[in-house]
Amino acid sequence: MQQIVKRAKIIGTGSYVPDTIYTNEYLESFLDTNADWIFNTLGIKERRIADKDEATSDLAWKAGERAIDDAGLTKDDIDLIIVATATPDRLAPSTACIVQDKLKAYNAVAFDIAAVCSGFLFAMSIATQYIGSGIYQNVLVIGADTFSKIIDWKRRDAVFFGDGAGAAVVSHANVNEGFLAYRLYSDGRGKNNFTIPAGGSEMPCSLETLNNRLHYFQMNGREVFKTGIHVLPKAINRVLSDTGLKVNEIDFMVPHQPSIGILKKTAEIIGLPFERVMTNMDRFANTSGGTIPILLDELKKSKRLKKDDIILFAAVGSGWTYGAAIIKWV
Numbered sequence: 001m002q003q004i005v006k007r008a009k010i011i012g013t014g015s016y017v018p019d020t021i022y023t024n025e026y027l028e029s030f031l032d033t034n035a036d037w038i039f040n041t042l043g044i045k046e047r048r049i050a051d052k053d054e055a056t057s058d059l060a061w062k063a064g065e066r067a068i069d070d071a072g073l074t075k076d077d078i079d080l081i082i083v084a085t086a087t088p089d090r091l092a093p094s095t096a097c098i099v100q101d102k103l104k105a106y107n108a109v110a111f112d113i114a115a116v117c118s119g120f121l122f123a124m125s126i127a128t129q130y131i132g133s134g135i136y137q138n139v140l141v142i143g144a145d146t147f148s149k150i151i152d153w154k155r156r157d158a159v160f161f162g163d164g165a166g167a168a169v170v171s172h173a174n175v176n177e178g179f180l181a182y183r184l185y186s187d188g189r190g191k192n193n194f195t196i197p198a199g200g201s202e203m204p205c206s207l208e209t210l211n212n213r214l215h216y217f218q219m220n221g222r223e224v225f226k227t228g229i230h231v232l233p234k235a236i237n238r239v240l241s242d243t244g245l246k247v248n249e250i251d252f253m254v255p256h257q258p259s260i261g262i263l264k265k266t267a268e269i270i271g272l273p274f275e276r277v278m279t280n281m282d283r284f285a286n287t288s289g290g291t292i293p294i295l296l297d298e299l300k301k302s303k304r305l306k307k308d309d310i311i312l313f314a315a316v317g318s319g320w321t322y323g324a325a326i327i328k329w330v
C-alpha cells in the first residue's frame, strides 16, 4: 500500500551525547579487536559512553529540550512525546513517561516504540499520522539509546556502538512540503540475528542467564550486512518511486549508521554519490535510535540545508525492521 503522508514537517531538532569518549585504541587494550580494523572496516574512530548513573532518559530529555528550544516552542506546547529506544530505563514504565517528567511537559501524552535501529523512522511515521489527522499539533520524537549498558564488553561486537540521543519536533506543514513519503517494513524471521535473549518474558533473568551472559545484546554481523545491503536499496527505491523523484534529486541522505561498508554499498546500488551520504559514525559509532536525529541536527546546525532540499532517511534494524522516508525541507 502506498503511504503518502501530507502536512507534517520538522520544525526543530536537538541532540545530546555523553562526554566520555572511548577510542578504538582504548577498546583494543581490553578486547580482541584492532583499532585500525575498526576504522577501516566500520568507519568508527571513537564513541561516547554514558556515565554509570546516566540513563537513556537523561540523554533523551536533553536532546528533546534542545529540539523544543530550536522549534521556538515551550514544553507546554508539546502534545505527544514518542521515544524510540531499545535500551529503555526500565521495562516499566515507558522511557517516554520518564522523559515527560524530566522535561515537565505534562500536557503531553507519552509512549515508547520499539524498532531498534529503525526506531526513529518508525516513530516519525506515527508523529506524522497524528499531525496529518489533526489530533495533535506538536509532536516531540526522540531516538535515544545507551547500548553501552547492554553490550557484552567481553565480545568484540562492542566496537560497533556508542550512546546518544537526537530529537525532532514535528508540526503542521502545507501540502507538498515536509514529509512526502514513507515505506516501513518488518520481517520477524530475522529475530535472532540481533537480539538480547534474556530478561523478557520468554527467558526471565536468572542466575543461569546471567552466568551465560544472555542478558547482553548479541549480533550476527554477517547477516546484518547481507540484509542491510538488500533491504535499504529496496526501501529507498520504493520511496523514490512513490514521490516520482530521481536519485540525483536527493540533496542529502541522512541514514542510520550501521557501518561505513553498508552505507557505501547501499549508495553504490542506488546510484547516489557518497558525498551526499551524511555520516558521523567516526565520532559517535552506531547510536541505534539516536543515529538519524543526531545526524539531522548536525546537518541543520551546519547551515548546509536550504529550503526545498530533498532529504532521504533510511534505516535497518533488529526485527528485522527497515524503511525509508523522503522530506522536502522547509
Ligand SMILES: CC(C)(COP(=O)(O)OP(=O)(O)OC[C@H]1O[C@@H](n2cnc3c(N)ncnc32)[C@H](O)[C@@H]1OP(=O)(O)O)[C@@H](O)C(=O)NCCC(=O)NCCS
Pocket (backbone or CB within 6 Å): 032, 033, 034, 037, 038, 041, 117, 156, 157, 159, 160, 219, 220, 221, 222, 223, 224, 225, 257, 258, 259, 261, 262, 286, 316, 317
Ligand atoms: C562485522 C563484519 C565486518 C564481519 O565480517 P564477516 O566477513 O561477516 O565476518 P568474519 O567473522 O569472517 O570477519 C572478517 C574479518 O574481520 C575480522 N573481524 C570481525 N569482527 C572484528 C572486530 N570486532 N574487531 C576486529 N576484527 C574483526 C575477523 O577477524 C576477520 O579477519 P580475518 O579475515 O583476518 O580472519 C561484517 O559482518 C559487517 O560489517 N556486518 C555489519 C554489522 C553492522 O553493521 N552492525 C550494526 C547493526 S545496525
